[in-house]
Amino acid sequence: MFFDLPIDTTMQELLAGYDTDGDKRITKDDAPVNKDYRMVSTDGHTVILRNTYYISNLLQELAIAKDGTAPTLHISLCQIQEPPAERISRRIRTQFWDDLTRTIDEEGINRIAGDEKMHDNVQRIYVPYNDSVGIAYFKDVQTRMPKLDVVVLPKDITSDYVKSINDKPGILSLKIENGKGVPFVVPGGRFNEMYGWDSYFEGIGLLLDGRVDLAKAMVDNFCYQIKYYGKILNANRSYYLTRTQPPFLSSFIREVNDAMPVKDPKWLAESLAIAIQEYETVWMGGKRYTSNTGLNRYYADGIGIPPETEPGHFKELLQEYTDKYKLTELEFEQAYKDGTIKDAELDRYFVHDRTLRESGHDTSWRLDNVAADLNCVDVNSLLYKYEKDFEYLIATYFKDGFTGVDGKTYTPQYWAEKADTRKNLMHKYMWDENTHGYFDYNQRTGKRSDFMSATNFFPLWAGLASKEEAAQMVPQLMHELKAQGGFTGSSKASLDKYATGNVQRQWDYPNGWAPHQMVLWKGLIDYGFETEAREMIYRWLWTITQNAVDYNGTIPEKYDVVNATHKVYAEYGNVGTDFAYITRSGFGWMNASYQYGMSLLGDDYIKKLDNLERPESIFKE
Incomplete structure (x- = not known):
């Protein structure tokens, strides 16, 4: 009809x-x-x-x-x-990915370089000093776009330099190939640039939807960032030049390579070499490596208050200092920014705050004012996965050994030993025999945290936990973090213990996030806990589907999974909920989690999802 x-x-x-x-x-x-x-x-x-x-x-x-x-x-x-599940999945596959795709080139630059984050109303693009292709390209574009300000970055990008350009915000160039910008997917909403760990999870959805070329292009842009900016950036904005994000590149390379209908040995070799370079220089060759434990931490450079934060974000914190120096908040911020006032305690707080943001978990009470001191379970699990991926890729595709960017020859055995060493050190410092789980380790105080977080279970995703450990961890996971609509970012008990004041951190209870769900589903499945995985996949997809049905197709950044609602009011609100008539793009990793969940769930449960059968009617306690 x-x-x-x-x-x-x-x-x-x-x-x-x-x-x-x-x-x-x-x-x-x-x-x-x-x-x-x-x-x-x-x-x-x-x-x-x-x-x-x-x-x-x-x-x-x-x-x-x-x-x-x-x-x-x-x-x-x-x-x-x-039917709602089919509709959501179809729109992600046929509409959302295209709407979220961007390029940093003449065709695409207006959409990014002219957005609200350029608060001085200048279309500014920063290009690495040694990217001759990019410099020539954007200088040529400038002849046709006189409002475009092309700035060539210096050879040494120091924290002082980045601070000096905070009032001159700009987009950072990405790879130019064959006269065009290599495309990438953005999260959506106000996030109009290429983000670090978001991109990997978006890539999972892209590969499921047959967009191999776009996923490969995102790997290429990551490799460009490592080559020209020294790291995978928090995002390609000028004020993120001192900050990276959780490392997922080896997984991204491996999954794109597996999905290629025709393998490209040259691409794999080049990508693998750059991923090893990132491992050696970003993670093992500086402040992010702690020699006293042999493990890693997040550690973001930079100076002062993170410039991307919204006005008033640190109001509660800074009140103590405005009282101390007898200044208004605005006067104190300006004096602290220009160096008139120096305060070591506040400096250290912002080291932790920038590091917290580098972790991707901005913000959580788990990391508040302590992030830079922690050997976190998540980053070490991810680096263990790097080591195992390098071992696998070299053993499978480079049987005569593999030569890195540094000219060093790497063997599978080299990486196997690295992984075994990390696994043993994580067990030594992070495994708690009483609670039977992995917890962040404070390498400065020598004490293990007791904060119950979704990140504690990343060893399941990485394949690091033994079968015996997994058997102890999974009941704890299901008891502490399972909620009506999915996994919470942290337990309520940890929130009650660590939270101060009235500030609700968005990565904590009662909120749930797509990357945590996806990591935990895979971990459960890999260790044979298919029943638990199926239940949690259903709970999450039901939350997305029910909210989309009730609220005009809304697919946001995150959910309150305890109440199974997109109405989240912690800190920044909820990106992806502000639209007229129809959402054009959903939200990047939320879209990917839906496609990933649908690929794992099975037809019987998809039918239940279409009928909006509530989880409690399906899964008995």
């Missing part, structure tokens, strides 16, 4: 009758004037829509059609009544 609907008139009718709160969306929070919406099909049959989900679907399809030139939408009833 088909309908030909005048686009503008029908949209006006729907908004007038069903969008009672005026947000240009039709959700379960609206109180419709008339619950029945009547449509006449092309063959003269009358159909009545009573379901909020169907009516909001119609509004969304009208909004898509409005982008075109035709005044009428031709649509089938099946499209309007598309």
Whole structure:
């Protein structure tokens, strides 16, 4: 059954009758004037829509059609009544990835270099001093875009230099190839640049949806960053030049290589060499390596208050110092920024704060004012995975040994020994025999943390835990972090113990995040806990699906998984919830988690998902 609907008139009718709160969306929070919406099909049959989900679907399809030139939408009833899980997955596959794709080149630069993060209203791009291709390209673009400010970075990018350009924000160039920018996927919303660990998780979704070339392109941009900026960046903005993110490059390379229909030995060799370079220089060759334990930590360089934070973010913290120096908050911030006031205690706090942001977990009470002192379970698990991936890739594809960027020859045995050493050290410092789990180790105080976090279980994903350890860890995981809508970022007990004041950190209880879900699902499956994995996959996908059905297709950055809602008010709110008529892109790693979960769940549970069967009706305690 088909309908030909005048686009503008029908949209006006729907908004007038069903969008009672005026947000240009039709959700379960609206109180419709008339619950029945009547449509006449092309063959003269009358159909009545009573379901909020169907009516909001119609509004969304009208909004898509409005982008075109035709005044009428031709649509089938099946499209309007598309089952929700299939609809979400289809839109991710056919629409969301494309809308989230960007390039740093003449065609794509306006969308990024002109956004709200350029607060001085200058379209500014920074290019590495030794990227001759990039410099020539953007200098040429500048002749046609006179408002574009092309800045060549110095050879030595120090913390002082980065501080000096904080009031001159700009986008950092990425790889130019064949006269075009190599594409990448952004998270969405206000995040309009290429992020570190987001990109790996987005890549999982891209590979599932057959977008191998786009996933490969993102690996290429990571390799460019290591080659020209010395690290995979927190994101390619000028104020992130001193900060990296959780290391997932070896996994990304390996999974893209596995997905290639035709293998590219040259690409694999070049990518692997640069990944080894990152391992040796970023993680093992500086402050991120702690010689007293032989393990690693996050440690971000930089000076002062992180410039990307929103005004007032540190208000509670800085109040103590404004009182101490008898200045207003604005006066103190300016004096601290220009060096008139020096305070070692505050300096150290911001070392921890920048490091917390490098970890990707910005912010969490687990890391507050202590991040730079911790050998974290997550980063060491990820580096163990690097070592095992390097061992596998060299043994499989480079049987005569592998020569790195530094000219050193690497063998599988070399990496196997590295991995074994790290595994033993993690067990020595991080494994707690009483609680039967891995915990962050404070290498400065010599004490193990007792903070219960989703990151404590990364050894399952990395394959580091023994079978006996996994058997002890999984019951703890399911007891401490399982919630109605998925895994929480931390336990309630840890939140109650460590939180101070009224500040809710967004990576803590009751919130759940896509990367944690995806890591934990894989860890459970790899160790044979398929039943637990299936339950948690379903709980997470049900949360996404139910919220999308109730709230006009909303797919946000994160969820309150205890209450299974996207209405999260911790710190930065919830990116991806602010749109009119229809979400065009969802949110990057949330999209990927949906596709990944759908690939693991099985048809029987997808049918239950389409029927919005609540988890508690399926999984008995």
